[in-house]
Amino acid sequence: MKTYEFDAKSLVIETFNTLSHFAGVVLGIVFLTLMINKSLLIGSKNLPSFIVYGAFFILMFLTSTIYHATFNKKIKAFARIFDxxxxxLFIAGSYTPVITSIFSGNMRILLLCSIWLLAxxxxxxxxxxxxxxxxxxxISVILYIAMGWFAIIIFKPLLLEKSVxxxxxxxxxxxxxxxxxxxxKSKNPVYHIVWHFFVLGAAIIHFFSYYFYLIS
Known part of the structure:
Protein backbone atom coordinates (compact mmCIF):
# COMPACT_ATOMS: atom_id res chain seq x y z
CA MET A 1 0.00 0.00 0.00
CA LYS A 2 1.41 3.37 -1.02
CA THR A 3 0.91 6.00 1.63
CA TYR A 4 1.90 9.58 2.18
CA GLU A 5 4.60 10.13 4.77
CA PHE A 6 3.10 12.44 7.36
CA ASP A 7 5.05 14.12 10.13
CA ALA A 8 3.30 14.91 13.40
CA LYS A 9 2.31 18.42 12.27
CA SER A 10 0.79 17.20 9.01
CA LEU A 11 -1.10 14.48 10.84
CA VAL A 12 -2.62 17.04 13.21
CA ILE A 13 -3.56 19.31 10.30
CA GLU A 14 -5.25 16.49 8.38
CA THR A 15 -7.05 15.40 11.52
CA PHE A 16 -8.53 18.88 11.93
CA ASN A 17 -9.41 18.97 8.23
CA THR A 18 -11.15 15.62 8.50
CA LEU A 19 -13.05 16.36 11.71
CA SER A 20 -14.15 19.84 10.63
CA HIS A 21 -15.86 18.56 7.51
CA PHE A 22 -17.10 15.38 9.12
CA ALA A 23 -19.01 17.78 11.35
CA GLY A 24 -20.45 19.16 8.11
CA VAL A 25 -21.64 15.68 7.14
CA VAL A 26 -23.41 15.23 10.48
CA LEU A 27 -24.95 18.70 10.30
CA GLY A 28 -26.00 18.06 6.71
CA ILE A 29 -27.95 14.97 7.75
CA VAL A 30 -29.61 16.91 10.57
CA PHE A 31 -30.36 19.87 8.30
CA LEU A 32 -31.84 17.67 5.57
CA THR A 33 -34.08 15.96 8.11
CA LEU A 34 -35.26 19.31 9.47
CA MET A 35 -36.00 20.66 5.99
CA ILE A 36 -37.96 17.57 5.01
CA ASN A 37 -39.99 17.67 8.23
CA LYS A 38 -40.81 21.37 7.90
CA SER A 39 -41.64 21.08 4.20
CA LEU A 40 -44.01 18.19 4.86
CA LEU A 41 -45.56 20.00 7.81
CA ILE A 42 -46.44 23.11 5.82
CA GLY A 43 -47.10 21.27 2.57
CA SER A 44 -44.31 22.94 0.60
CA LYS A 45 -44.33 22.11 -3.11
CA ASN A 46 -40.60 22.79 -3.26
CA LEU A 47 -39.58 19.83 -1.10
CA PRO A 48 -37.63 18.12 -3.95
CA SER A 49 -35.42 21.19 -4.33
CA PHE A 50 -34.56 21.16 -0.62
CA ILE A 51 -33.74 17.46 -0.83
CA VAL A 52 -31.36 18.25 -3.70
CA TYR A 53 -29.75 21.00 -1.63
CA GLY A 54 -29.41 18.79 1.45
CA ALA A 55 -28.05 15.85 -0.52
CA PHE A 56 -25.29 17.88 -2.14
CA PHE A 57 -24.56 19.60 1.19
CA ILE A 58 -23.81 16.15 2.62
CA LEU A 59 -21.93 15.04 -0.50
CA MET A 60 -19.55 18.00 -0.48
CA PHE A 61 -18.57 17.56 3.15
CA LEU A 62 -18.40 13.78 2.79
CA THR A 63 -16.01 13.86 -0.17
CA SER A 64 -13.81 16.35 1.68
CA THR A 65 -13.83 14.15 4.77
CA ILE A 66 -12.82 11.07 2.79
CA TYR A 67 -10.07 12.97 0.97
CA HIS A 68 -8.46 14.27 4.14
CA ALA A 69 -8.96 11.06 6.12
CA THR A 70 -7.11 8.72 3.76
CA PHE A 71 -3.35 8.12 3.70
CA ASN A 72 -3.36 5.89 0.64
CA LYS A 73 -1.72 7.78 -2.22
CA LYS A 74 -3.90 6.42 -5.03
CA ILE A 75 -7.13 6.76 -3.08
CA LYS A 76 -6.21 10.28 -1.99
CA ALA A 77 -5.52 11.39 -5.56
CA PHE A 78 -8.80 9.87 -6.71
CA ALA A 79 -10.72 11.34 -3.76
CA ARG A 80 -9.40 14.82 -4.51
CA ILE A 81 -11.22 14.79 -7.85
CA PHE A 82 -14.52 14.14 -6.09
CA ASP A 83 -13.65 16.64 -3.36
CA LEU A 89 -22.35 20.47 -7.51
CA PHE A 90 -23.01 21.92 -4.06
CA ILE A 91 -23.13 25.46 -5.44
CA ALA A 92 -25.72 24.37 -8.01
CA GLY A 93 -27.56 22.44 -5.32
CA SER A 94 -27.63 25.55 -3.14
CA TYR A 95 -29.18 27.62 -5.92
CA THR A 96 -31.83 25.03 -6.73
CA PRO A 97 -34.26 25.79 -3.85
CA VAL A 98 -33.72 29.54 -4.23
CA ILE A 99 -34.56 29.50 -7.93
CA THR A 100 -37.42 27.06 -7.45
CA SER A 101 -38.96 29.16 -4.68
CA ILE A 102 -38.80 32.48 -6.51
CA PHE A 103 -39.26 31.70 -10.19
CA SER A 104 -41.74 29.68 -12.21
CA GLY A 105 -42.29 28.59 -15.78
CA ASN A 106 -39.66 29.11 -18.44
CA MET A 107 -37.54 31.43 -16.29
CA ARG A 108 -37.21 28.75 -13.61
CA ILE A 109 -36.21 26.18 -16.22
CA LEU A 110 -33.71 28.57 -17.83
CA LEU A 111 -32.02 29.46 -14.54
CA LEU A 112 -31.90 25.89 -13.27
CA CYS A 113 -30.44 24.68 -16.56
CA SER A 114 -27.89 27.50 -16.49
CA ILE A 115 -26.61 26.83 -12.98
CA TRP A 116 -26.45 23.07 -13.47
CA LEU A 117 -24.70 23.41 -16.83
CA LEU A 118 -22.12 25.61 -15.10
CA ALA A 119 -21.71 22.91 -12.47
CA ILE A 139 -8.66 29.29 -12.34
CA SER A 140 -10.61 26.89 -10.16
CA VAL A 141 -10.97 29.51 -7.44
CA ILE A 142 -12.18 32.08 -9.97
CA LEU A 143 -14.76 29.60 -11.27
CA TYR A 144 -15.97 28.80 -7.75
CA ILE A 145 -16.37 32.49 -6.89
CA ALA A 146 -18.00 33.41 -10.21
CA MET A 147 -20.51 30.60 -9.92
CA GLY A 148 -21.12 31.41 -6.27
CA TRP A 149 -22.04 35.00 -7.09
CA PHE A 150 -24.42 33.94 -9.85
CA ALA A 151 -27.00 35.32 -7.40
CA ILE A 152 -26.26 38.83 -8.67
CA ILE A 153 -28.27 37.93 -11.78
CA ILE A 154 -31.36 37.20 -9.68
CA PHE A 155 -30.75 39.84 -7.00
CA LYS A 156 -33.66 42.09 -7.97
CA PRO A 157 -36.27 39.29 -7.84
CA LEU A 158 -34.76 38.24 -4.50
CA LEU A 159 -35.33 41.73 -3.11
CA LEU A 160 -38.91 41.76 -4.34
CA GLU A 161 -39.85 38.25 -3.19
CA LYS A 162 -37.90 37.61 0.00
CA SER A 163 -37.28 39.35 3.32
CA VAL A 164 -34.28 41.54 4.02
CA LYS A 185 -5.22 29.59 -2.25
CA SER A 186 -2.43 29.67 0.34
CA LYS A 187 0.30 27.04 0.16
CA ASN A 188 0.51 26.99 3.96
CA PRO A 189 -1.33 23.79 4.97
CA VAL A 190 -2.43 25.32 8.27
CA TYR A 191 -4.54 27.85 6.37
CA HIS A 192 -6.49 25.02 4.77
CA ILE A 193 -8.00 24.35 8.19
CA VAL A 194 -9.12 27.97 8.30
CA TRP A 195 -10.67 27.52 4.84
CA HIS A 196 -12.60 24.53 6.14
CA PHE A 197 -14.11 26.53 8.98
CA PHE A 198 -15.06 29.36 6.63
CA VAL A 199 -16.86 26.83 4.41
CA LEU A 200 -18.58 25.21 7.37
CA GLY A 201 -19.67 28.57 8.78
CA ALA A 202 -20.98 29.80 5.43
CA ALA A 203 -22.88 26.57 4.83
CA ILE A 204 -24.52 26.80 8.26
CA ILE A 205 -25.56 30.41 7.66
CA HIS A 206 -27.10 29.53 4.31
CA PHE A 207 -28.99 26.64 5.85
CA PHE A 208 -30.56 28.94 8.45
CA SER A 209 -31.53 31.40 5.72
CA TYR A 210 -33.26 28.61 3.81
CA TYR A 211 -34.89 26.97 6.81
CA PHE A 212 -36.36 30.12 8.33
CA TYR A 213 -37.05 32.28 5.28
CA LEU A 214 -37.22 30.06 2.18
CA ILE A 215 -39.29 27.09 3.29
CA SER A 216 -42.73 28.64 3.37
Missing part, protein backbone atom coordinates in the same frame (compact mmCIF):
# COMPACT_ATOMS: atom_id res chain seq x y z
CA UNK A 84 -13.19 19.45 -5.88
CA UNK A 85 -16.02 18.57 -8.26
CA UNK A 86 -18.45 18.29 -5.35
CA UNK A 87 -17.97 22.01 -4.71
CA UNK A 88 -19.48 22.87 -8.10
CA UNK A 120 -21.29 20.29 -15.18
CA UNK A 121 -18.72 22.45 -16.94
CA UNK A 122 -16.79 22.97 -13.71
CA UNK A 123 -16.90 19.25 -12.98
CA UNK A 124 -15.54 18.38 -16.42
CA UNK A 125 -12.82 21.02 -16.03
CA UNK A 126 -11.67 19.55 -12.71
CA UNK A 127 -11.64 16.02 -14.11
CA UNK A 128 -9.62 17.05 -17.17
CA UNK A 129 -7.09 19.08 -15.14
CA UNK A 130 -6.82 16.84 -12.06
CA UNK A 131 -3.20 15.94 -12.87
CA UNK A 132 -2.25 19.65 -12.97
CA UNK A 133 -3.88 20.78 -9.74
CA UNK A 134 -1.43 23.56 -8.83
CA UNK A 135 -1.29 24.91 -12.37
CA UNK A 136 -5.06 25.45 -12.55
CA UNK A 137 -5.77 26.20 -8.89
CA UNK A 138 -6.30 29.95 -9.44
CA UNK A 165 -33.14 39.06 6.68
CA UNK A 166 -32.97 36.32 4.07
CA UNK A 167 -30.91 38.54 1.75
CA UNK A 168 -28.54 39.51 4.56
CA UNK A 169 -27.89 35.89 5.53
CA UNK A 170 -27.46 34.90 1.89
CA UNK A 171 -24.91 37.65 1.27
CA UNK A 172 -23.12 36.98 4.57
CA UNK A 173 -22.69 33.32 3.67
CA UNK A 174 -21.44 34.28 0.22
CA UNK A 175 -18.90 36.67 1.72
CA UNK A 176 -17.61 33.97 4.07
CA UNK A 177 -17.12 31.59 1.16
CA UNK A 178 -15.35 34.31 -0.85
CA UNK A 179 -13.05 35.49 1.94
CA UNK A 180 -12.29 31.86 2.74
CA UNK A 181 -10.78 31.34 -0.71
CA UNK A 182 -7.89 33.57 0.38
CA UNK A 183 -6.88 30.80 2.77
CA UNK A 184 -7.71 28.11 0.22
Missing amino acids: HTAIF LGGTIFKIITHNSYDKYKK KFIILLVLGGLLYTVGTIFY
